Structure formats: structure tokens, C-alpha cells
Amino acid sequence: MTAPLLSIKDLRTYFYTPAGVARAVDGVSLDVHSGETVGVVGESGCGKSVTALSVLRLVQPPGRIERGSRIELEGRDIMAMGDAELRAVRGDRIAMIFQEPMTALNPVFTVGEQIAEVPRVHGGMSRRAAWERAVEMLALMGIPSPAERASQYPHQLSGGMRQRVMIAMALVMDPALVIADEPTTALDVTIQAQILELLAELQRKLGTSILMITHDLGVIAETAQRVIVMYGGEVVEESPVRELFAAAHHPYTEGLLQAMPRVGQRRERLAVIPGTVPPPTAWPSGCRFRDRCPYAWDRCAAEHPPLYHIAEGHVSRCHLADEPERRAEKHEPLVVRAGER
Numbered sequence: 499m500t501a502p503l504l505s506i507k508d509l510r511t512y513f514y515t516p517a518g519v520a521r522a523v524d525g526v527s528l529d530v531h532s533g534e535t536v537g538v539v540g541e542s543g544c545g546k547s548v549t550a551l552s553v554l555r556l557v558q559p560p561g562r563i564e565r566g567s568r569i570e571l572e573g574r575d576i577m578a579m580g581d582a583e584l585r586a587v588r589g590d591r592i593a594m595i596f597q598e599p600m601t602a603l604n605p606v607f608t609v610g611e612q613i614a615e616v617p618r619v620h621g622g623m624s625r626r627a628a629w630e631r632a633v634e635m636l637a638l639m640g641i642p643s644p645a646e647r648a649s650q651y652p653h654q655l656s657g658g659m660r661q662r663v664m665i666a667m668a669l670v671m672d673p674a675l676v677i678a679d680e681p682t683t684a685l686d687v688t689i690q691a692q693i694l695e696l697l698a699e700l701q702r703k704l705g706t707s708i709l710m711i712t713h714d715l716g717v718i719a720e721t722a723q724r725v726i727v728m729y730g731g732e733v734v735e736e737s738p739v740r741e742l743f744a745a746a747h748h749p750y751t752e753g754l755l756q757a758m759p760r761v762g763q764r765r766e767r768l769a770v771i772p773g774t775v776p777p778p779t780a781w782p783s784g785c786r787f788r789d790r791c792p793y794a795w796d797r798c799a800a801e802h803p804p805l806y807h808i809a810e811g812h813v814s815r816c817h818l819a820d821e822p823e824r825r826a827e828k829h830e831p832l833v834v835r836a837g838e839r
Contacts, residue, residue, distance in 0.1 A: 537718035595678070617671060727750065793828060795824060
């Protein structure tokens with residue numbers, strides 16, 4: 499296999515707060531290859547968005563990417579880049595679609611001006627050429643009357659159109675990698691489907707790699723070739739998408755899959771994972787999911803599980819890989835408060 503386009507090794511991003519050190523991302527490693535879509539999934543608070551911001555080095559104080567973390571894009575060490583070199587990479591070779599377009603877009607500039615700024619800064623285009631490129635991108639996004647829409651402000655557009663503007667800004671320079679952070683959040687299901695179809699079509703045309711960050715496994719099933727499941731600031735399972743849906747190994751992944759609504763489902767209530775993600779200032783000892791896990795036993799509290807090999811391209815951070823017979827001992831999980839860990 500060729501070298502990955504994006505390689506993250508032992509990423510640790512901590513926030514130094516009065517309540518203690520919040521280890522939001524705590525030893526995450528992942529790769530994204532050229533032309534590939536990799537999904538990152540997990541509950542709110544698991545570290546998905548902080549991982550994305552860390553790749554672009556957009557983490558602000560009191561947050562800090564710790565020494566020893568490695569982030570490489572096309573073989574270049576992002577952690578070693580100076581400010582000028584990093585600004586040249588952002589928006590050109592790597593871009594991000596933020597999850598809240600109404601807050602990510604500037605309300606006092608037209609959407610055409612905001613898209614055109616990217617090729618002006620990174621491509622050295624004239625104002626006129628950049629404006630024409632912005633209109634072209636809006637047309638590519640499937641927005642009707644693109645020249646007219648380019649002259650409008652964000653508040654004049656629907657939520658779906660604003661998201662398309664964000665995608666246009668991310669893709670205007672044909673970047674090698676796009677990080678999509680919850681790109682369909684707060685959109686109705688019809689618009690969600692259109693946005694996902696648009697991303698897939700543009701990827702086929704441009705060959706762009708996508709790191710898709712979401713809490714929705716349905717989005718992952720539609721878009722990704724590989725999926726990374728995060729919990730407690732670390733990777734708990736990684737697998738090809740089809741294998742994950744057919745034979746998930748980690749109990750947390752099992753819980754996520756069981757909580758998905760299904761067509762024809764007659765259950766009155768969806769399955770839920772009891773409890774909540776523990777605070778990053780107080781990760782539990784051993785397995786971080788043990789307080790919510792129906793299979794947990796003494797070893798889970800005493801020993802932090804490594805990533806066990808399950809199958810080709812499939813790893814899981816669960817001692818059940820070492821002691822599979824424990825699956826027969828399913829019981830109610832012990833849900834405790836943070837102060838009792």
C-alpha cells in the first residue's frame with residue numbers, strides 16, 4: 499500500500515483548566531489514504547472535533563497539542579511548520595467544512611466574496627477571476643442562479659445552501675484532503691441526503707480524500723470505506739465499514755449499532771447505552787468504557803486494553819478479544835458518578 503496522505507501518530511491534545519487537565523484527545527493514531535473516505539464516529543465529548551482541529555493546528559489556549567504528537571500531510575510534518583507555511587497549507591492542500599455554517603460564515607460579507615477570498619489568497623487570482631471562480635463553484639454545488647446567490651449574504655440563504663457554500667469554500671482550491679466535521683448536522687433528512695450525494699460526486703470528480711466526522715453511523719455507512727470509533731479521547735475500534743456493520747467487536751460499537759433506528763423496527767423504544775461519557779479530566783482506570791459496559795469484569799478496571807488485532811484491517815480496544823468466553827457473562831453495566839471512579 500502507498501504511503502498515507504494523512505498520518506496521525508499518538509496525537510495528544512490536552513486542555514489545561516482550573517478543574518484539571520482535560521485529556522480530550524489521548525493517543526489517537528489514524529491514516530487517510532489518497533481518494534479514501536475515512537469516518538470518525540462517537541458520542542459528543544469523545545474527541546472527534548478536537549482531533550480535526552488538531553490536524554489543522556487550530557486548537558487555542560488553554561488547549562495544547564502535546565510533544566510527541568505527529569501529524570504528517572503528504573509526508574510533511576505539520577507540527578514542525580512555521581505560521582506562514584501552515585497558512586499556505588490550510589485552504590490549499592487541506593480544508594475543513596465546519597459543522598455550523600451560520601457561525602463559520604462572516605455575516606457582513608457576501609458568500610461570493612468569502613469563497614473568492616480563498617483563491618485570491620492561495621492562488622494569487624485577481625478579484626475578477628476569483629469572483630468568477632466563486633460563481634463557478636456555486637454552480638458546481640447545484641445552487642440555482644449562482645451569480646445572483648453569490649451576491650447574497652449568509653442570512654439570505656437556507657441552511658442547505660449555506661452548507662453548500664461551506665463545501666464550495668473547502669473545495670475551491672482542489673485540496674488533497676477535506677475534513678468534514680458533522681456536515682449534515684441540523685439539516686433535514688432530504689437536504690442531508692443531497693449534501694452527502696454532492697460530497698460523493700465531487701470526490702469522484704476531484705479525487706479528494708475525506709475525513710468524515712460524525713455521530714451518525716448512517717452517514718458513515720453511506721460515505722466511508724473505513725470507520726474509526728472513538729470513545730474517551732481514544733480509538734476503540736477501527737475496521738472496514740462493511741465488516742464493522744456485520745461484525746462489530748467493541749461493546750461500545752455494538753451499543754451504537756443497536757441504538758440505530760431501522761426500517762420496519764417494531765420496538766417501542768430504541769436501545770440506549772446507559773450512562774454518559776466520563777469527563778476528560780477524570781478518565782476511569784483501565785478501560786474507559788467499563789462503567790457502561792455489559793461485559794466488564796475485574797481485568798477491565800485493572801488493565802488498560804491495547805488495540806487487539808481482530809481481522810485484516812480490524813482492531814478493537816477490548817479485552818474480549820483476549821477472553822472471548824466472557825461474552826456469555828453479559829450483565830447490567832455499573833454506572834457510576836465521576837467522583838466515584
